[in-house]
Amino acid sequence: MLNRLMKALSGKSQSRGIVYAVLSYLLWGILPLYWKALKQINADEILASRITWSFVFLLLIMIIIGGLKDLKQVISTPKTLIGVFLGSLLISANWFIYIWAVNCNHVIETSLGYYINPLFTVLLGVTVLHERIDRWQITSLGLALLGVLIITFQYGQIPWIALSLAISFGLYGLVKKLSNLSSIIGLTMETMMITPLALGYMVYKQVEGTSSLSALPLNIWILVVMTGVITATPLLLFAQAAKCVPLSTLGFIQYLSPSIGLLLGIFLFKESFTRVDLISFGLIWLALGTYSFSRKEFINSLHKKRLIRFS
Incomplete structure (x- = not known):
């Protein structure tokens, strides 16, 4: 059963990879709505x-599809474990930096980080993967870089948090690109390596009596449990997209997520949006348009999938 699932998910066609990438960044884009519902819990x-x-969540999937044998086989391969361990460190660091930055009121810099990240991803694709x-x-790339530089200039100092977010997730994408593991097995192993630390920390907070997870209403507890689903699903899609799509292409699609966050910030959360912001984001959108509509393969793949129609 695992082989059939992998065959269905791991096709190397670029059009399928683009669909996976778009879905993953759509889900990441609306994720702030979920964290807003959990604001009473410490980051x-x-x-x-x-x-x-x-x-x-991932372990349950592996049990259902009968993939535990494949998981055990991968665990017994030391070279593979090194790559998995590196991926787990990078994604954990990215999550930690993001949550810490939000808690310390550096939301603007985190947003900048996810606009810089695609540029770093494209750079990795060109320099490392040739x-x-x-x-x-x-x-x-030049238009997008100009937009990011304008935002950086407006920020007024070197955005260390933004750079850390961009580099950690960019390197994580590179690790997934170079990995020979299926997305499900790779993510299961990554979370497996860091779950003991996470679980131990939650137990420590409970014993210490400082846990914000105590005495939560049932509806909030359900949301807490579902964090596994809403976290793993876009990561699975991203991991598969990284195997099907050139890293440089993946980098530009990645602008979708912070753009959704921008719209949520302006129209839902009523955050300020200056003229400089408009110029910067406008350049980034122009870069996306230039790249997307100049790529015949991209347009043709969407046309075949009937995601867009031409009159």
Whole structure:
């Protein structure tokens, strides 16, 4: 059964990979709505809960599809474990930096980080994987870089938090790209490696009497448990997209997530949006448009999937 599932999920077609990438970034884009519902819980315990329940969710999937034998086989391979361990460190660091930054009122810098991240991803694709980019991609990269520089200039200092977020997730994408593991097995192993620490931390907070998870209403506890599902699902889609799509292409699709966050911030959370912000984000959107509509393969793949129609 596992082989059939992997065959269905792991097709190498670029069009399928683009669909996976778009879905993953759509889910990440609306994720702030979920964390708003859990605002009464401390950020460190939200992180520990995400890790623990993600592992539980993924392990259940592995049991259902009969993939435990494959998991045991991978665990017995030392070289593979090194890559998995590196991936678990990178994604844990990314989550920790993000939650810490939000708690310390550095939301603007975290947003900047997820706009810088695609640029770093494209850079990794070109320098490490030797992926080729054409003049349209170079033009798009220049426009996006200009937009990010304007935001950075407006911020007024070196955005260390943003750079840390961009680098940690960019390197995580590279690790997933180089991995020979299926997305389900890779993510199960990553969460398995850090779950003991997360679970131990939650137990420590309970024993110490400082846990914000105590005495939560049932509806909030359900949301806490579901953090595993909402965390693992976009990561599964992203891991599969990284195997099907060039890293440089994946980098540009990644702008979808912070753009959704931008719309939520303006129209739902009523955050301020200055003229400088409009210029910066406008350049980034222009970069996306230039890149997307100049790529015949991208347009053709969407047309075949009937995601868009031409009159």
